[in-house]
Amino acid sequence: MGFSKAMKGVVNIPGSTFRMQSILDKEGFSSIKASALGPCLLLLEESKNGALEELLGECDARWKVWFSEVRRWNNKEMDKERLIRVKVYGVPCFAWHRNFFVALANSFDKFVCLDEYTSNGRNFDTARITLIVKLSFILQESCVVI
Known part of the structure; x- marks a missing residue:
């Protein structure tokens, strides 16, 4: 699994990145791996093709509950x-x-x-x-x- 399909997520609640994996699992997105990169930034990877598109494609209201921003991963980005x-x-x-x-x-x-x-x-x-x-x-x- 490479980072070519990975996404970056910025959480709405600082410090919630460390709980995000269990939140995604409970919401039925267990094929998305959420790795905390700091208190505000997550690396989102999919173990099943199309899982990230499913999360983002449902509707803005679904993912905007947790994230202020989700976009393609850039290797130069890190939590400040x-x-x-x-x-x-x-x-x-x-x-x-x-x-x-x-x-x-x-x-x-x-x-x-x-x-x-x-x-x-x-x-x-x-x-x-x-x-x-x-x-x-x-x-x-x-x-x-x-």
């Missing part, structure tokens, strides 16, 4: 962002709230989600935040929130 997970220490209990963590993540770039323990308040010593940043972003080892 990356997904990172950050551990946050030393947050006082009175500040332990989703809004605080969203604001903190958005100060770096784009918030994606909190891990289950952080969002449910099961663990107050370490928060885990998933966010999207530019490829060139360098996270300092520590920062102070005032």
